[in-house]
Amino acid sequence: MKVEKLLHMAGGAGDSSYAANSKIQEKAILKITPILDKAVSEVHKTLLPEKMVVADLGCSSGLNTFLVLTQVMKIIAKQCRLLELQPPEMQFFLNDLPGNDFNNIFQSLDYFEESVKTEKGAICVPHFVAGLPGSFYKRLFPSQSVHFFHSSYSLMWISQVPEGLESKGEYVSPNKGNIYIGKTSPPLVVKLYQDQFNIDFSLFLKLRFKELVPSGQMVLAFLGRKKKNIYNGELSSLWGLVSESLHSMVLEGIVEEEKLDSFNLPFYAPSMEEAKAVINAQGLFDIIHMQIFESNWDPYDDSDDDFVIDNVQSGANFAMCIRSVLEPIIASHFGASIVDELFTRFAMNVARHLVKEKTKLPVLILCLKKKQ
Amino acid sequence: MKVEKLLHMAGGAGDSSYAANSKIQEKAILKITPILDKAVSEVHKTLLPEKMVVADLGCSSGLNTFLVLTQVMKIIAKQCRLLELQPPEMQFFLNDLPGNDFNNIFQSLDYFEESVKTEKGAICVPHFVAGLPGSFYKRLFPSQSVHFFHSSYSLMWISQVPEGLESKGEYVSPNKGNIYIGKTSPPLVVKLYQDQFNIDFSLFLKLRFKELVPSGQMVLAFLGRKKKNIYNGELSSLWGLVSESLHSMVLEGIVEEEKLDSFNLPFYAPSMEEAKAVINAQGLFDIIHMQIFESNWDPYDDSDDDFVIDNVQSGANFAMCIRSVLEPIIASHFGASIVDELFTRFAMNVARHLVKEKTKLPVLILCLKKKQ
Numbered sequence: 001m002k003v004e005k006l007l008h009m010a011g012g013a014g015d016s017s018y019a020a021n022s023k024i025q026e027k028a029i030l031k032i033t034p035i036l037d038k039a040v041s042e043v044h045k046t047l048l049p050e051k052m053v054v055a056d057l058g059c060s061s062g063l064n065t066f067l068v069l070t071q072v073m074k075i076i077a078k079q080c081r082l083l084e085l086q087p088p089e090m091q092f093f094l095n096d097l098p099g100n101d102f103n104n105i106f107q108s109l110d111y112f113e114e115s116v117k118t119e120k121g122a123i124c125v126p127h128f129v130a131g132l133p134g135s136f137y138k139r140l141f142p143s144q145s146v147h148f149f150h151s152s153y154s155l156m157w158i159s160q161v162p163e164g165l166e167s168k169g170e171y172v173s174p175n176k177g178n179i180y181i182g183k184t185s186p187p188l189v190v191k192l193y194q195d196q197f198n199i200d201f202s203l204f205l206k207l208r209f210k211e212l213v214p215s216g217q218m219v220l221a222f223l224g225r226k227k228k229n230i231y232n233g234e235l236s237s238l239w240g241l242v243s244e245s246l247h248s249m250v251l252e253g254i255v256e257e258e259k260l261d262s263f264n265l266p267f268y269a270p271s272m273e274e275a276k277a278v279i280n281a282q283g284l285f286d287i288i289h290m291q292i293f294e295s296n297w298d299p300y301d302d303s304d305d306d307f308v309i310d311n312v313q314s315g316a317n318f319a320m321c322i323r324s325v326l327e328p329i330i331a332s333h334f335g336a337s338i339v340d341e342l343f344t345r346f347a348m349n350v351a352r353h354l355v356k357e358k359t360k361l362p363v364l365i366l367c368l369k370k371k372q
Numbered sequence: 373m374k375v376e377k378l379l380h381m382a383g384g385a386g387d388s389s390y391a392a393n394s395k396i397q398e399k400a401i402l403k404i405t406p407i408l409d410k411a412v413s414e415v416h417k418t419l420l421p422e423k424m425v426v427a428d429l430g431c432s433s434g435l436n437t438f439l440v441l442t443q444v445m446k447i448i449a450k451q452c453r454l455l456e457l458q459p460p461e462m463q464f465f466l467n468d469l470p471g472n473d474f475n476n477i478f479q480s481l482d483y484f485e486e487s488v489k490t491e492k493g494a495i496c497v498p499h500f501v502a503g504l505p506g507s508f509y510k511r512l513f514p515s516q517s518v519h520f521f522h523s524s525y526s527l528m529w530i531s532q533v534p535e536g537l538e539s540k541g542e543y544v545s546p547n548k549g550n551i552y553i554g555k556t557s558p559p560l561v562v563k564l565y566q567d568q569f570n571i572d573f574s575l576f577l578k579l580r581f582k583e584l585v586p587s588g589q590m591v592l593a594f595l596g597r598k599k600k601n602i603y604n605g606e607l608s609s610l611w612g613l614v615s616e617s618l619h620s621m622v623l624e625g626i627v628e629e630e631k632l633d634s635f636n637l638p639f640y641a642p643s644m645e646e647a648k649a650v651i652n653a654q655g656l657f658d659i660i661h662m663q664i665f666e667s668n669w670d671p672y673d674d675s676d677d678d679f680v681i682d683n684v685q686s687g688a689n690f691a692m693c694i695r696s697v698l699e700p701i702i703a704s705h706f707g708a709s710i711v712d713e714l715f716t717r718f719a720m721n722v723a724r725h726l727v728k729e730k731t732k733l734p735v736l737i738l739c740l741k742k743k744q
Contacts (some may be wrong), residue, residue, distance in 0.1 A: 010504075026693055050514075050515070051514040051515070051517060089514035089515060091513075091517075093502060098478040098479050098481055098482070099479065100478075101475065102474045102475055102478055102503060103473065103474055105474045106470040106472075106503070106505035107470050107471065109470055109505060109506075110470070126511075126514075127505075127510060128504075128511070128513060129505075130465060130502040130503060130504045130515065131474060131478070131502060131503040131504075131505070132483075132502045133478035133481060133501075133503070134500075139498075139500070139501060141463070142423040142461035142463050142498075142500060143422070143423070143461060143501060145423060145450075145463075200711075250615050
């Protein structure tokens with residue numbers, strides 16, 4: 001599987017598009033605002049650049065894409081008013097894989113510009129927005145040319161399904177029946193996933209270190225794990241429900257068993273300790289801030305209760321979110337014809353699960369500063 | 373008419389897409405290679421930047437888009453081999469209006485990277501490619517952040533249909549029956565078009581002056597006029613044939629007369645003297661080089677003969693080129709349903725015209741250097 005070709009959110013702006021179903025991601029971005037505020041202000045104050053380059057890695061295509069830009073401009077505008085400074089010229093780069101719907105982003109730029117103009121307390125920061133297609137597991141920028149990186153809900157996507165997980169001819173995947181680390185996955189599968197995450201996250205840090213100016217910072221937010229036991233990890237539960245849905249379709253002959261056995265997600269949800277270990281092993285960044293934020297599965301459920309009010313509605317809401325993320329990868333592997341049915345079953349499985357346990361999505365938030 | 377929304381080449385990669393019908397533009401790019409070579413080499417040699425920013429304004433979506441990048445990288449690679457220098461890290465910006473098919477460009481990046489690798493004499497210049505949506509009649513970059521601009525077949529598109537040309541209620545356009553300066557256009561129409569070009573081209577020069585680093589250069593190639601008499605201008609002949617085709621459809625009731633009367637192209641083909649006058653009036657750039665290159669209408673006709681061999685085939689070939697450029701703007705104004713019929717008639721009109729006169733497309737080529 002060529003992850004770079006397949007891994008992108010569902011394009012366009014229709015009912016099942018990512019653009020229309022990215023409320024979970026929006027919440028995370030709003031949650032990190034204070035951290036963003038501190039980091040962006042500090043970079044600006046330290047360097048006082050005439051031109052400030054900011055990149056959003058894994059920007060996807062939707063309203064969140066512009067949310068980050070707006071936040072960053074507000075921070076700079078406020079700081080420059082306080083310090084009585086001329087604001088820098090901001091150059092924003094919106095990065096995602098080449099399959100992302102950049103046309104949709106670019107055609108929404110007019111609305112973004114309008115919203116910037118009508119924003120309370122006018123954000124009069126001169127700015128320029130470019131799109132940057134490419135994997136963030138490769139170099140994206142010239143050396144020392146970026147002041148600040150932001151990335152939300154992206155780094156849990158690893159660069160490839162770990163080698164050794166895909167069935168090939170006689171070789172049967174050790175992860176048969178699961179699409180991620182599941183209760184029946186042998187320890188080898190866990191190790192393969194962990195190794196791939198370590199390789200990818202290390203590489204990510206090395207690449208960004210080269211691209212950041214001295215004293216540059218980055219704020220990273222991505223799905224992780226709070227539970228110690230990896231087999232019970234929150235994301236294992238989630239992907240387990242997708243697995244189950246697929247499995248029931250295998251039993252009814254709608255999906256070939258072989259297809260399911262050869263499907264694994266290029267995804268890993270690390271614990272904060274695992275993420276920290278990689279950062280410290282590299283020694284390129286100081287950890288300025290770290291925290292875990294938990295988000296309800298149903299993006300419209302803002303309560304802190306440990307039960308859901310309407311499990312069927314919550315199941316349906318969450319299924320729409322997950323569909324907008326998984327649809328391209330599922331359609332490419334299993335065929336587009338199974339998508340509707342799969343997410344109908346998944347919604348029911350989620351509804352059933354939420355009655356037993358109101359699992360949450362743990363989001364790891366890290367603010368890193370380039371070491372001198 | 374909102375030019376920024378409508379003016380873009382036909383997207384995708386199908387038979388009538390711009391990507392499949394951009395041979396005329398390709399020829400111009402190949403023609404300017406020696407001028408590009410001199411300009412890019414000089415900028416590099418003068419500034420020896422560690423990071424070199426190059427922007428292509430009006431890149432459209434097709435193979436030509438990457439042709440310019442390849443040429444520039446070859447020039448830099450060659451020069452660095454000669455001078456025994458480490459090549460700079462190149463950052464390319466592909467600019468066009470937001471309606472351009474950027475998704476198509478980004479999804480072709482893989483092929484571009486492959487072609488770069490297999491190029492004779494290996495072009496091992498580190499490079500990064502971004503897309504930049506926006507009108508080049510606005511600021512696109514932070515101040516003094518670009519080393520070199522290229523723009524082919526774009527600057528004859530002005531920012532808007534000159535005010536006073538569109539029919540509004542009781543007011544009837546003085547250019548009734550024409551879609552550009554035609555034989556029956558009164559002098560007022562000529563003046564309105566010339567004034568708009570002067571305003572737009574002046575603005576373009578001012579904006580790029582701000583964005584270029586000191587000693588930065590630009591190579592501009594755009595459609596112009598060789599014939600002194602503006603009413604007989606080569607582009608007047610061309611758009612006259614589109615007018616005629618539309619007019620015949622009015623007579624048959626396929627197109628409403630009102631629709632034709634309210635349609636004017638946001639286009640102006642200046643003479644070299646006119647372009648020079650604007651540059652000198654601004655006083656921001658030295659003209660390093662200027663020339664006029666002529667291209668046969670039929671992109672597959674490479675002969676210098678003053679007659680065409682197969683006028684019907686040439687008519688069809690040229691109609692495909694013009695369709696890929698005009699389709700979005702025509703479909704938006706007249707409706708998509710007339711497009712096939714219009715270009716069938718246009719192909720016949722071109723075929724008929726080519727028997728009488730083998731008109732050519734004059735391309736003005738200018739190399740400008742930012743004054744100190």
